[in-house]
Amino acid sequence: MKILVVLPTYNEAENIEKIISLIRKRSVDILIIDDNSNDGTSEIIKKYLTKDDKINLIQRPAKLGLGTAYVTGFKWALQRDYQYVFEMDADLSHDPSDIPRFIGKCEEGYDLVIGSRYTHGTISVVGWDFRRLLLSKFANKYATTILGLSFLTDVTSGYRCYRRTVLESIELDKIKSNGYAFQIEMVYKAFKKGFRISEIPIIFYERNSGSSKMDKKIVREAALMVWRLRFGG
C-alpha cells in the first residue's frame, strides 16, 4: 500500500528534522512543499533528499498559501500510484504515530478521515488559550451548521487522510480558498460528491517552535467562503 504525507512548510527549520524522522518511522513517503522559507528549512531538507528517496521536495518561489501548496501536493500524488494521501502540519502539532489509525478507519470503508480535536464533546488541544479554543469551536459549529455537515466535529482540522479517488474526483484547479477555508472547502466538496467521511480522535499540540501564520485574514476568508460554498458561488 503506497501512502504519501504532504507536508507544507514555511519557516519550519526548528521542526522539520523531527517531523521528517517521526513520519519516516511509519514507513510512508513524504512530499514537502516549501515556499521559499528564509530560515534555512529547504537546506535542511536537501540533506535528506540524497539519503532517502522516499522524501521529496517541491520548492515554490514565494509564500503562496497553504491551499495551493496542498493542491500542488495532491496533483503530484495523483501522477504517481499513491492510494492514500495525508495532510499534516510540519510544526509537530500533529502526531505521526496516529497514521495507522487513519488508515484503519479508511479500511473500514471511509474515503476521507479527519483527525478531530473535538470528538464526543471533548476538547483535545494542548497549549491554546480560551480565546483560540472558542474561535475554533465556533468556526466549526458555524461551518458545519451552514453546510449540513453536523455529523462532523472538526472540519478545519489540517490532519486528515484522503483516499485517492476523492482527490481524483474533486476539481482541484477550482479550489478557491487558501487558509482554514481550504480545509472546509475540501470536506464539503467530498461530501457533495457522496464520499464517506469519518473522524478519529487526535490530540493537537500547539507549536512550541517557529512562528504562527494564522491571522485575521484567514478567519475572514473562512467565514465568507462557507456561504459561497453553500450557495454554489
Ligand SMILES: Nc1nc2c(ncn2[C@@H]2O[C@H](COP(=O)(O)OP(=O)(O)OP(=O)(O)O)[C@@H](O)[C@H]2O)c(=O)[nH]1
Ligand atoms: N508551503 C506553505 N506552507 C505553509 C504556508 N502557511 C503555512 N504553512 C505551513 O502549514 C502548516 C500550518 O501552518 P501554521 O503556521 O502552523 O498554522 P496554524 O497551525 O493555523 O497556526 P499555529 O497556531 O501557528 O500552529 C505549517 O507546517 C506551516 O509551515 C504557506 O503559505 N505555504
Ligand SMILES: [Mg+2]
Ligand atoms: Mg500550526
